[in-house]
Amino acid sequence: xxxxxxxxxxxxxxxxxxxxxxxxxxxxxxxxxxxxxxxxxxxxxxxxxxxxxxxxxxxxxxxxxxxxxxxxxxxxxxxxxxxxxxxxxxxxxxxxxxxxxxxxxxxxxxx
Ligand code: FES
Numbered sequence: 001x002x003x004x005x006x007x008x009x010x011x012x013x014x015x016x017x018x019x020x021x022x023x024x025x026x027x028x029x030x031x032x033x034x035x036x037x038x039x040x041x042x043x044x045x046x047x048x049x050x051x052x053x054x055x056x057x058x059x060x061x062x063x064x065x066x067x068x069x070x071x072x073x074x075x076x077x078x079x080x081x082x083x084x085x086x087x088x089x090x091x092x093x094x095x096x097x098x099x100x101x102x103x104x105x106x107x108x109x110x111x
Contacts, residue, residue, distance in 0.1 A: 039094075040057070044104035047092065057069070065092075066092035
């Protein structure tokens with residue numbers, strides 16, 4: 001169930017009400033203390049992958065980068081389920097700041 005928050009934005013003489021939706025993953029271990037993900041490394045992890053389901057680590061604490069090993073417990077993060085449909089080489093994000101997660105978008109170069 002998403003949590004709804006309301007806020008008011010004032011721009012010049014215009015007042016607007018904005019509804020903000022925050023969706024919490026009911027399967028996450030979110031404990032209300034959202035923090036930044038840990039930077040596992042500042043370069044992508046490039047791998048050849050086969051078709052299948054992968055669980056990319058979003059918290060950065062996994063010892064099995066780039067995949068989840070359960071170390072996210074209590075961090076407010078959870079793994080991102082990713083379906084790979086064909087064999088190919090992918091560049092997994094390891095800095096955990098990509099806007100196109102789980103794949104690298106070059107964000108590590110700005111950290
Ligand atoms: S260990 Fe990082 S998301 Fe699971």
